[in-house]
Amino acid sequence: MSDFDIGAQRAELALRLHAALRAIGADDQAGLDQAVAGVLSCVQVPLALGVARLARDFRETLRELDLDSRISGLAEGEIKDACSHLDQVVRMTEDAAHRTLDLVDDSRRVIDALALRPVFAEAAAELAGLRSNMLSLSMAQEYQDLSGQLIRRVIGLVRNVEAALTDLVQMARPALKNQVRASITSPEARPPTDLKGPSAAVSASQQDADALLADLGF
Amino acid sequence: MDKNAKILIVDDYSTMRRIVKNLLHDLGYSNTAEADDGRTAWPLLQASDFDFVITDWNMPGMTGIDLLKLIRGDARLAKTPVLMVTAEAQRDQIIEAAQAGVNGYIIKPFTAVTLKEKIDKIFHRAAAAA
Numbered sequence: 001m002s003d004f005d006i007g008a009q010r011a012e013l014a015l016r017l018h019a020a021l022r023a024i025g026a027d028d029q030a031g032l033d034q035a036v037a038g039v040l041s042c043v044q045v046p047l048a049l050g051v052a053r054l055a056r057d058f059r060e061t062l063r064e065l066d067l068d069s070r071i072s073g074l075a076e077g078e079i080k081d082a083c084s085h086l087d088q089v090v091r092m093t094e095d096a097a098h099r100t101l102d103l104v105d106d107s108r109r110v111i112d113a114l115a116l117r118p119v120f121a122e123a124a125a126e127l128a129g130l131r132s133n134m135l136s137l138s139m140a141q142e143y144q145d146l147s148g149q150l151i152r153r154v155i156g157l158v159r160n161v162e163a164a165l166t167d168l169v170q171m172a173r174p175a176l177k178n179q180v181r182a183s184i185t186s187p188e189a190r191p192p193t194d195l196k197g198p199s200a201a202v203s204a205s206q207q208d209a210d211a212l213l214a215d216l217g218f
Numbered sequence: 219m220d221k222n223a224k225i226l227i228v229d230d231y232s233t234m235r236r237i238v239k240n241l242l243h244d245l246g247y248s249n250t251a252e253a254d255d256g257r258t259a260w261p262l263l264q265a266s267d268f269d270f271v272i273t274d275w276n277m278p279g280m281t282g283i284d285l286l287k288l289i290r291g292d293a294r295l296a297k298t299p300v301l302m303v304t305a306e307a308q309r310d311q312i313i314e315a316a317q318a319g320v321n322g323y324i325i326k327p328f329t330a331v332t333l334k335e336k337i338d339k340i341f342h343r344a345a346a347a348a
Contacts, residue, residue, distance in 0.1 A: 094231075094232075094233060097233040098232070098233060098236075101233065101236045101237070101240070104240070105240075135240070135241070135244055135330055136330075138236075138237050138240045138241075139237060139241075139327075139329065139330060141233050141236075141237055142233075142234065142237060142326060142327045142328070143327070144231065144233045144234075145229075145231040145233060145234040145305070145326065146305055146326055146327060148231060149276065149305055
């Protein structure tokens with residue numbers, strides 16, 4: 001801010017303060033309110049200008065570093081994929097745990113039915129051992145609850161990061177209106193990987209895989 | 219407590235509800251019902267006569283600690299024993315549960331022996347107080 005600006009602002013402030021004093025002297029409430037509002041605006045304008053300048057500098061820096069396209073690539077692409085992969089892990093472990101518990105329930109019924117047959121009277125200890133193993137198998141499925149809770153916590157964290165990045169990009173965009181932005185889905189922004197891992201959306205079923213292998217002569 | 223005791227299992231994870239239910243069946247308690255959070259448990263508690271509640275802490279909708287406070291604040295349900303089975307293992311959380319009037323606190327992962335011990339203890343005390 002130039003010396004001239006500061007001088008002009010001070011003169012303005014002095015004017016408003018005098019007006020306020022006059023209003024007090026004349027017991028003019030409306031005039032006082034107006035003068036005080038004027039004083040406040042004198043003080044607030046430089047602050048608002050400072051914030052605006054900071055925001056402009058910030059956008060400039062983002063643009064110079066080309067962070068905008070990199071951040072939007074992350075926020076709109078890879079982070080969303082990461083969350084859906086984690087959701088899928090929770091679903092897969094839950095399905096596996098239920099499958100195990102179904103088999104445990106079924107085995108317990110079989111063991112109880114066998115225990116009632118006279119022919120198995122001599123195997124009572126072994127049957128009791130099997131039943132105890134079934135209980136341990138059931139207890140072991142606890143991991144699904146605990147791992148699920150941990151993963152959900154990570155998903156929450158990742159979503160917060162995503163939201164913060166998206167805000168950052170929104171803030172930066174006005175400065176980039178006239179810039180040519182890198183496409184979010186450009187190959188540079190999303191380097192291809194050889195290993196896809198288990199995929200959330202477009203994955204082949206076991207039948208698809210079997211059919212493919214059969215076509216290839218396996 | 220007699221083996222016909224009616225027990226409500228409250229947990230947002232269906233696998234955990236099955237595990238607890240299996241354990242209870244093994245201990246001889248087969249009269250069980252399930253709810254997936256405090257909000258769905260509350261109408262069940264009001265509509266029926268449960269002898270015992272086993273609840274998780276961290277659940278969407280209504281947490282186990284809020285359910286416990288509701289139970290303790292309700293004239294008819296206030297004396298129902300509540301066992302907390304949770305992964306929340308912070309000292310101040312356990313204290314909070316105790317202050318809210320919990321009857322037992324089991325930290326996940328837990329064993330069958332632990333659950334049996336806590337249930338026996340709670341039922342023994344309930345019988346002594348009766």
